[in-house]
Amino acid sequence: MAEALKPVAGLLLVLNFCxxxxxxxxxxxxxxxxxxxxxxxGSGLLLPANFSPIFFPIGNAATGFFVIFAVIASVVGAAAALAGVNHFRAWxxxxxxxxxxxxxxxxxxxxxAMGLACKEIHLHGRNARLRTMEAFTIILSVTQLIYIIAIHGAVSIVRSRP
Structure with a gap:
C-alpha cells in the first residue's frame, strides 16, 4: 500500500508546487x-489620515494582508515542495x-492566508486576479493537507512491516 500512495503524493507534490x-x-x-x-x-507632504503601510489600491481592506501572507505561504510552500522531491526520490x-x-x-x-482570503471574499470588491489567488489558496489548503496525510501514511505502512 505504501507504493500505492507514492503516485498520489507525487501528483499532489507537482500540483501544489505549480x-x-x-x-x-x-x-x-x-x-x-x-x-x-x-x-x-514627499519631504513636505504629510501622511493621509487613514494611511496604511499595507495599502492596496485594488481589492478591499483585507487585500494587503491577504497578499502578503499568501506570498509568504507560497514561497514556503514551493520550498517545501522541493524538500518533498527529495523525499519522493528516497521514499x-x-x-x-x-x-x-x-x-x-x-x-x-x-x-x-486562506483565512484572510475568506475575509477578503466576505468584504467583496476585488478583481479576477485576486479571486484566482483566493481560489488557489483555498484549494492549496486542502491539497497540502492531503499531501501531508499521503506521505505520513505511506511511511507508517513501511515502518509497520516486519
Missing amino acids: MYVIVAAIGGWAIDVAIDHGFII NSESLPAAASSAVIAWTLTLL
Whole structure:
C-alpha cells in the first residue's frame, strides 16, 4: 500500500508546487501594483489620515494582508515542495522528517492566508486576479493537507512491516 500512495503524493507534490508558483506570481503582481499606485510622500507632504503601510489600491481592506501572507505561504510552500522531491526520490522514513516538517509549516501558513482570503471574499470588491489567488489558496489548503496525510501514511505502512 505504501507504493500505492507514492503516485498520489507525487501528483499532489507537482500540483501544489505549480499552484504555489502561480499564487506567488499573482501576489507579486499585486505587490507591484500597490507599489506603483500607492501613496507618494514627499519631504513636505504629510501622511493621509487613514494611511496604511499595507495599502492596496485594488481589492478591499483585507487585500494587503491577504497578499502578503499568501506570498509568504507560497514561497514556503514551493520550498517545501522541493524538500518533498527529495523525499519522493528516497521514499523512506529517513527523508520524511524534512519533507513533513516543511510541508506542515507551509500548510499552516496557507491556512492563515486562506483565512484572510475568506475575509477578503466576505468584504467583496476585488478583481479576477485576486479571486484566482483566493481560489488557489483555498484549494492549496486542502491539497497540502492531503499531501501531508499521503506521505505520513505511506511511511507508517513501511515502518509497520516486519
